[in-house]
Amino acid sequence: MKWTGDLAHFPYPFKDSTYRYSNNSIPMKQPLSIEVTPSYKKEMLLKRKLLSDHPERCYQSLLHSMTGQWEIVELVIDHLVSKYPQDFSVKKENNSWIFTNKILDEKIEFIFGEKNSLPCEPLFFISQHVQEDLIYMRQRDDNLYLDAGQLCFPANWSLAFNIGMKFKSIHHPIPGFKEEGLDQRILQFLMRLEAGTPWERLNWSLMAGDRLDTSLETFDQWGRLRKQVTSENAGELVHIRVEVQKLFRLPRTNSILFSIHTHLLALEQLATNSEWVQQFYEILSELPAHIIEYKGISNYKKAVLEYLEKQLQQVKTL
Amino acid sequence: MSIEAVFIKGKRKYIFCSDEYGSRVLSSVFEHVKKEKLAYEWYHFSAEKREWLEEFLSKQKMGTFLYVVLPYSELYTVQMMAKRIGFSSDETQYIGYGEKWISIFCCRCHELNRAEEQQTELTCHQCRLKLEVSDHYSELHHAFLGYPATG
Ligand code: HEM
Numbered sequence: 001m002k003w004t005g006d007l008a009h010f011p012y013p014f015k016d017s018t019y020r021y022s023n024n025s026i027p028m029k030q031p032l033s034i035e036v037t038p039s040y041k042k043e044m045l046l047k048r049k050l051l052s053d054h055p056e057r058c059y060q061s062l063l064h065s066m067t068g069q070w071e072i073v074e075l076v077i078d079h080l081v082s083k084y085p086q087d088f089s090v091k092k093e094n095n096s097w098i099f100t101n102k103i104l105d106e107k108i109e110f111i112f113g114e115k116n117s118l119p120c121e122p123l124f125f126i127s128q129h130v131q132e133d134l135i136y137m138r139q140r141d142d143n144l145y146l147d148a149g150q151l152c153f154p155a156n157w158s159l160a161f162n163i164g165m166k167f168k169s170i171h172h173p174i175p176g177f178k179e180e181g182l183d184q185r186i187l188q189f190l191m192r193l194e195a196g197t198p199w200e201r202l203n204w205s206l207m208a209g210d211r212l213d214t215s216l217e218t219f220d221q222w223g224r225l226r227k228q229v230t231s232e233n234a235g236e237l238v239h240i241r242v243e244v245q246k247l248f249r250l251p252r253t254n255s256i257l258f259s260i261h262t263h264l265l266a267l268e269q270l271a272t273n274s275e276w277v278q279q280f281y282e283i284l285s286e287l288p289a290h291i292i293e294y295k296g297i298s299n300y301k302k303a304v305l306e307y308l309e310k311q312l313q314q315v316k317t318l
Numbered sequence: 319m320s321i322e323a324v325f326i327k328g329k330r331k332y333i334f335c336s337d338e339y340g341s342r343v344l345s346s347v348f349e350h351v352k353k354e355k356l357a358y359e360w361y362h363f364s365a366e367k368r369e370w371l372e373e374f375l376s377k378q379k380m381g382t383f384l385y386v387v388l389p390y391s392e393l394y395t396v397q398m399m400a401k402r403i404g405f406s407s408d409e410t411q412y413i414g415y416g417e418k419w420i421s422i423f424c425c426r427c428h429e430l431n432r433a434e435e436q437q438t439e440l441t442c443h444q445c446r447l448k449l450e451v452s453d454h455y456s457e458l459h460h461a462f463l464g465y466p467a468t469g
């Protein structure tokens with residue numbers, strides 16, 4: 001299975017010729033928590049298989065998340081229906097809702113707010129209709145806690161371990177985050193997030209292989225590819241992984257929805273754009289060692305740089 | 319956590335919770351309480367009776383002071399339990415002995431593994447993955463994350 005080739009939808013993440021950790025969130029132009037791309041069907045199939053084969057790895061929730069989960073159902077359905085009316089529709093009569101997903105040819109009837117009217121928890125249900133992973137952060141005592149989440153395509157972290165964790169503790173593994181006071185600044189930014197004014201940010205990484213499911217739990221299956229990268233195969237094997245992350249204040253529970261849409265692009269496709277190659281080459285050459293190490297690129301950074309140099313030379317000789 | 323039990327005066331009642339070794343650590347405070355004819359109760363701890371301890375502690379009234387002397391491997395759970403029930407830090411003294419244990423959450427199978435405090439690597443006893451102990455801590459699991467060991 002190939003997950004690449006969607007150049008038109010690829011959210012190219014770079015602006016400058018250097019990259020550092022920062023609060024790179026920006027207000028969203030189109031306030032939508034979800035996006036449907038051409039790989040929708042393929043990804044829904046994969047996501048549903050992961051959810052049913054590995055429920056504990058892909059889904060976690062705490063008791064007090066139920067009201068927030070319903071709020072997410074409402075937000076996501078409203079976004080799907082308003083952005084893609086030809087693919088999704090909803091009929092609401094009082095609390096009786098009929099949600100139709102025409103892409104997958106499915107019709108789901110339930111009583112909004114009534115847990116027993118669905119075969120699973122509300123967040124689990126709605127996550128089966130969107131490519132995004134959905135994380136519910138509950139706000140209490142001036143802090144944000146990961147109280148529920150559906151996560152099928154993580155970039156090397158474990159939802160099962162992180163469930164119930166505070167925002168700063170979640171970000172504890174990132175080098176320099178605490179020392180630079182970034183965790184505190186971002187937390188404060190999030191606490192001020194207002195309903196109706198969602199923000200988004202892009203996070204990027206490199207990976208060897210094209211798996212969307214790079215959970216920490218399965219690292220032994222996908223991590224070893226890092227050792228097989230050469231400057232010859234890097235174009236095909238190495239992918240740039242970009243997460244479009246969106247932040248929505250949920251007004252009723254005063255909590256936050258964090259949605260993550262993961263995109264993969266093979267370096268050889270990135271290389272179809274010579275400005276991108278040039279910029280990415282500069283960024284990677286200059287990237288500090290602690291970020292290289294954290295993103296897991298140390299093993300194959302050299303091979304990737306050599307590959308990019310070759311691409312740049314080809315451009316020059318054309 | 320202290321190393322020696324210290325008598326705290328002016329409490330309505332004193333509870334001594336320990337195993338056999340711990341009762342020796344508590345003996346001087348216990349003698350003191352007896353001499354002054356203060357109210358006290360012993361709870362002889364064993365891991366199987368942990369649930370009864372919760373019930374026992376929940377029944378105590380305000381003004382009760384709690385001494386706990388146990389192996390580190392048990393102390394933490396009792397400490398959490400007492401805190402949950404409502405014992406504050408000025409109503410308790412905890413003394414641990416023996417090897418200090420920490421829990422390591424296996425990143426592959428989610429099993430909790432016991433490790434010594436200084437340990438940096440271990441093999442998950444359930445799925446056999448070699449783990450590297452990190453300082454990434456979950457309060458919910460009371461455990462540190464074990465990442466796949468590299469190299
Ligand atoms: C509120 C919801 C958020 C959640 C649940 C979340 C969760 C996470 C997790 C689980 C990681 C991986 C940590 C690990 O290695 O175990 C991470 C990494 C990171 N997060 Fe967040 N995050 C959130 C919001 C943000 C925001 C708003 C920012 C910045 C403005 C941010 C910046 C970062 C950065 C820079 C990394 C390192 C990524 C890399 O180098 O690849 N996060 N986040």
Ligand SMILES: [Zn+2]
Nearest residue numbers: 424427442445
């Ligand atoms: Zn294991």
